[in-house]
Amino acid sequence: xxxxxxxxxxxxxxxxxxxxxxxxxxxxxxxxxxxxxxxxxxxxxxxxxxxxxxxxxxxxxxxxxxxxxxxxxxxxxxxxxxxxxxxxxxxxxxxxxxxxxxxxxxxxxxxxxxxxxxxxxxxxxxxxxxxxxxxxxxxxxxxxxxxxxxxxxxxxxxxxxxxxxxxxxxxxxxxxxxxxxxxxxxxxxxxxxxxxxxxxxxxxxxxxxxxxxxxxxxxxxxxxxxxxxxxxxxxxxxxxxxxxxxxxxxxxxxxxxxxxxxxxxxx
Amino acid sequence: xxxxxxxxxxxxxxxxxxxxxxxxxxxxxxxxxxxxxxxxxxxxxxxxxxxxxxxxxxxxxxxxxxxxxxxxxxxxxxxxxxxxxxxxxxxxxxxxxxxxxxxxxxxxxxxxxxxxxxxxxxxxxxxxxxxxxxxxxxxxxxxxxxxxxxxxxxxxxxxxxxxxxxxxxxxxxxxxxxxxxxxxxxxxxxxxxxxxxxxxxxxxxxxxxx
Numbered sequence: 174x175x176x177x178x179x180x181x182x183x184x185x186x187x188x189x190x191x192x193x194x195x196x197x198x199x200x201x202x203x204x205x206x207x208x209x210x211x212x213x214x215x216x217x218x219x220x221x222x223x224x225x226x227x228x229x230x231x232x233x234x235x236x237x238x239x240x241x242x243x244x245x246x247x248x249x250x251x252x253x254x255x256x257x258x259x260x261x262x263x264x265x266x267x268x269x270x271x272x273x274x275x276x277x278x279x280x281x282x283x284x285x286x287x288x289x290x291x292x293x294x295x296x297x298x299x300x301x302x303x304x305x306x307x308x309x310x311x312x313x314x315x316x317x318x319x320x321x322x323x324x325x326x327x328x329x330x331x332x333x334x335x336x337x338x339x340x341x342x343x344x345x346x347x348x349x350x351x352x353x354x355x356x357x358x359x360x361x362x363x364x365x366x367x368x369x370x371x372x373x374x375x376x377x378x379x380x381x382x383x384x385x386x387x388x389x390x391x392x393x394x395x396x397x398x399x400x401x402x403x404x405x406x407x408x409x410x411x412x413x414x415x416x417x418x419x420x421x422x423x424x425x426x427x428x429x430x431x432x433x434x435x436x437x438x439x440x
Numbered sequence: 441x442x443x444x445x446x447x448x449x450x451x452x453x454x455x456x457x458x459x460x461x462x463x464x465x466x467x468x469x470x471x472x473x474x475x476x477x478x479x480x481x482x483x484x485x486x487x488x489x490x491x492x493x494x495x496x497x498x499x500x501x502x503x504x505x506x507x508x509x510x511x512x513x514x515x516x517x518x519x520x521x522x523x524x525x526x527x528x529x530x531x532x533x534x535x536x537x538x539x540x541x542x543x544x545x546x547x548x549x550x551x552x553x554x555x556x557x558x559x560x561x562x563x564x565x566x567x568x569x570x571x572x573x574x575x576x577x578x579x580x581x582x583x584x585x586x587x588x589x590x591x592x593x594x595x596x597x598x599x600x601x602x603x604x605x606x607x608x609x610x611x612x613x614x615x616x617x618x619x620x621x622x623x624x625x626x627x628x629x630x631x632x633x634x635x636x637x638x639x640x641x642x643x644x645x646x647x648x649x650x
Binding site for chain 2 (some may be wrong): 263267270271272273276282349355358
């Protein structure tokens, strides 16, 4: 039998979740690499919001419909000549007042281009957490909820939207390039097809999953030495008790699932 | 970006001049962006011989302008032509910075930056739109080039467009531009032949406004 027992219901646990999300704040990551055959650099920031707690005996805290809100700044760079074939204007000959004159064959060097994309979206997920109870380096009992496994992020709609955004931005950036006009639609199609929804979904997953995969938040923190009465004088010292052990479980035996904290103490 | 401005010859432009009198023509290629010459640019020579036979149309000779070691180069460096022949200068590629051809033909100075009689300027239009052009000098010579976009949805469309690129439009300038307006497709070339003008430029009004 434990010396102290405390319990919180699912509503109270959801408040704990909101506090934990607030403490986590916005996280950021930036990197560069390749996106299909193209060079890419990106920065992403994300924060969590929403979700409700579902307590599942004996030891699972399920966070349902939690939102991962993310913003993405992506720049895709590539040499246009890698996707558009070499193109030369043929000789043009016409009669002029100075006789029949011909321009030379003019070959077009396609430039390198950078396509910047800004994209924000929300991806909703459900994840299971288990408790990790330990005495931390500050001699405090700490109870963390730690994510179990990696939740599946449904990213195909976002990838499709990003690809459409890349297509639009590419069309706007390529349009002023001389001689590309009649080839523009094909070029944009080639760019989006070369990247592809599947590859973009995989890339987005690799970018966003780390925000979620290591997710943990502190549910409870308490110094091991618990003050019961403060000192009242030189001959009346403070009274403290020692928290010897802390355990957390989900208990559904009372009809309602509750998060139960049990503590063993000694004087 | 497609800039119509005969004062600066780019890789989509050509400048040509007919040399009517026998003699030696000296010319230089200079940068269009550097007003003060930083180097003593090499002067190239064109030997203009008496014309053999009459009634025969002049021959066109091409000179390719390149850049090497920070200097403009021309190929061929020496040219021998007959009176009445036309020499056409053009850049070897897009890496060649904007340039000007200028020289001395007998008593007459000529320059691509100011087109006079017997000279021709061509421009391949790469971006659709309406190009209102005029002379940046005192003349009121001007005109309009309408460059139409086209949607190449099929292979046939592409082939049709490619075939159309061998066609060009001619604007003859003889006191005024004739016709005043020409319509071409993206990628097509307009030839501006100056038969009689006081030394003009063919410059997009948007460039002049900048």
